[in-house]
Amino acid sequence: MSPSSPPAEPADGDVVLQAVDLQKHFKLRGLNSRDVVHAVDGVNFELRRGRVLALVGESGSGKSTIARLLAQLMPTTGGRILLHGTDATAKGRRAFRRYVGRVQMIFQDPFGSLNPVHTVRYMLSRSLRIHRGRLRGPALEEALVELLERVQLKPAERYIDKFPHELSGGQRQRVAIARALAADPEVLLADEPISMLDVSIRLGILNLLQDLRDRLHIAILYITHDIASARYFADRTMVMYAGRIVETGDSESVTQDPKHPYTQLLVRSAPDPDDLEARAHGARGEAPSLVKPPSGCRFNPRCPFATELCRTEAPPLLPVGTGENGEAREAACWGYSDRADRPTLSDITEALA
Numbered sequence: 001m002s003p004s005s006p007p008a009e010p011a012d013g014d015v016v017l018q019a020v021d022l023q024k025h026f027k028l029r030g031l032n033s034r035d036v037v038h039a040v041d042g043v044n045f046e047l048r049r050g051r052v053l054a055l056v057g058e059s060g061s062g063k064s065t066i067a068r069l070l071a072q073l074m075p076t077t078g079g080r081i082l083l084h085g086t087d088a089t090a091k092g093r094r095a096f097r098r099y100v101g102r103v104q105m106i107f108q109d110p111f112g113s114l115n116p117v118h119t120v121r122y123m124l125s126r127s128l129r130i131h132r133g134r135l136r137g138p139a140l141e142e143a144l145v146e147l148l149e150r151v152q153l154k155p156a157e158r159y160i161d162k163f164p165h166e167l168s169g170g171q172r173q174r175v176a177i178a179r180a181l182a183a184d185p186e187v188l189l190a191d192e193p194i195s196m197l198d199v200s201i202r203l204g205i206l207n208l209l210q211d212l213r214d215r216l217h218i219a220i221l222y223i224t225h226d227i228a229s230a231r232y233f234a235d236r237t238m239v240m241y242a243g244r245i246v247e248t249g250d251s252e253s254v255t256q257d258p259k260h261p262y263t264q265l266l267v268r269s270a271p272d273p274d275d276l277e278a279r280a281h282g283a284r285g286e287a288p289s290l291v292k293p294p295s296g297c298r299f300n301p302r303c304p305f306a307t308e309l310c311r312t313e314a315p316p317l318l319p320v321g322t323g324e325n326g327e328a329r330e331a332a333c334w335g336y337s338d339r340a341d342r343p344t345l346s347d348i349t350e351a352l353a
């Protein structure tokens, strides 16, 4: 680019936020203070403008920890977070506030995240003022109405002076999303945004988030234990097991033709995610301890194909072909390597029967 050429217009698919070798080890208070919980270990991914990335895994795999690290609600113990390619670790309150203006989080429980003593008007006005400076009178009113309409709470007058307890779960989650939008963010971190809502209204919230992706070009991290919803909603899907990413690719391929034995178990076990987790545990014991994680591949104690190699060396993410639109797919399983001592993979449901 010559020095005089204008900066390129942002385009959908541009990388906005990047996790590089992200690590979080929680110190344990107690008898042996050297013990740590290996909650997140060496995780890499990119969030792209106008795209949804799903992070899928069972309870305790480290999904929420990743969201909290990206939101900078707690410090990392290793790795880096890059916003538009620049180290984003906020030093000081002003830098943190600037970062929060770009990267907003939506939580699982919209009741817990909305202060019950404040009205919708108060909460949204406060967020607008923090992120967009002093707005008053008609300009403030217009911004409030626009926010409520953007999350399809229409007509806005019906909702604006309500307290959280006067709203349904779905309406509360829409208010929480509107509050996040008041910052005009580039990234939304949505941690299980529908799992506490009635099944009948879940789709409406996912459709709303999809609309924000398409119209506002927001990059979305969608955290879920329901791999079926990832197929419906996310462009790409990343599967996490015991603090590590075990598979990535376009959502259609990952959910329809899973490569990693753990993803196969998730997809094939059951359509109901709760049942699925129960069966996954039942099939091969509990999820491993993250204080002393299994050596080698962390899934090896539950994997019917595991060999000595899997028990001793952790597999890197290996290429496993291309999916929809020629997008690269990867799985962290030695079965896809060219090592002579690699495991031989076959149908996981048959192997576990």
Ligand SMILES: Nc1ncnc2c1ncn2[C@@H]1O[C@H](COP(=O)(O)OP(=O)(O)OP(=O)(O)O)[C@@H](O)[C@H]1O
Binding pocket: 026, 027, 037, 038, 039, 057, 058, 059, 060, 061, 062, 063, 064, 065, 066, 225, 290
């Ligand atoms: N503050 C903390 N101190 C110690 N350990 C923690 C802390 N927060 C999380 N952990 C541990 O880190 C691991 C990952 O937890 P995390 O909440 O990220 O998982 P998750 O996949 O989001 O699970 P869920 O779906 O149940 O929310 C778990 O073993 C958890 O017990």
